[in-house]
Amino acid sequence: MSEAKWYVVHTYSGYENKVKANIEKTIENRHLEDQILEVRVPLQEVVEMKNGAAKQVQKKMFPGYVLINMVMNDDTWYVVRNTRGVTGFVGPGSKPVPLTDEEMRPLGIREETVQVDFAEGDMVVVTGGAWKDTAGVVTAINTQKQTVTINVELFGRETPVEISFAEIRKA
Numbered sequence: 674m675s676e677a678k679w680y681v682v683h684t685y686s687g688y689e690n691k692v693k694a695n696i697e698k699t700i701e702n703r704h705l706e707d708q709i710l711e712v713r714v715p716l717q718e719v720v721e722m723k724n725g726a727a728k729q730v731q732k733k734m735f736p737g738y739v740l741i742n743m744v745m746n747d748d749t750w751y752v753v754r755n756t757r758g759v760t761g762f763v764g765p766g767s768k769p770v771p772l773t774d775e776e777m778r779p780l781g782i783r784e785e786t787v788q789v790d791f792a793e794g795d796m797v798v799v800t801g802g803a804w805k806d807t808a809g810v811v812t813a814i815n816t817q818k819q820t821v822t823i824n825v826e827l828f829g830r831e832t833p834v835e836i837s838f839a840e841i842r843k844a
Contacts, residue, residue: 677710677744678771680753681763686737688758689714693739695756708749710818711742715780734780738763745769789814789821789838796844797823799836808844809834 684692693712700709715734720727739759743749750769753759762769791797791811799807809823812833819838824831 677708677742679777680741680743680745680769680771681735682739682741682753683760683763684737684739684758685760689733689737689739692756692758695758696739696741696753699752699756703752705749705752707744708746709741709743709752713740713742715740740772740780745771789841791821791841791843797821797841798844799823799840800842801840802836804834804836804840 682692693714696709696712700706716731717734719730719732721730741753743753754761764770793811793814795811796808797811799805804825807825809825811821811823813822815821820835821838821841822833822835825834
């Protein structure tokens with residue numbers, strides 16, 4: 674399988690969040706989580722003056738554009754291209770061009786390699802969030818999303834739960 678890269682998708686202006694939600698729903702429905710890894714609408718903090726008062730607000734960095742971290746193949750291209758509100762990929766003709774690392778740096782998106790001290794089958798304890806102080810066995814580790822799936826007991830049944838690396842420590 675080829676490597677995931679960041680691509681830019683052009684959308685109708687004002688539809689960026691709707692397109693993001695539609696793509697994420699399609700990823701879930703078609704089980705493409707391993708091919709389309711992340712969808713982002715880059716935001717920046719801006720100070721606006723309203724009625725003489727300074728107010729901190731978030732504005733879209735690129736109105737009309739959505740960033741997608743994905744493995745480019747016929748299926749993923751089709752899913753994204755045929756999402757309602759998407760007008761096309763950025764690139765010459767119908768060939769999407771991935772962003773370079775230099776282009777990604779100013780956006781604050783960088784690939785971080787996180788070293789974890791646990792592996793599949795290890796017992797871990799959740800240190801934060803809704804599952805705080807819950808112990809479970811690691812069944813899967815997703816380094817791309819920086820999450821682990823653990824089995825916890827819920828209503829007398831083993832239930833898989835996805836937890837962020839930051840909220841886990843080895844038992």
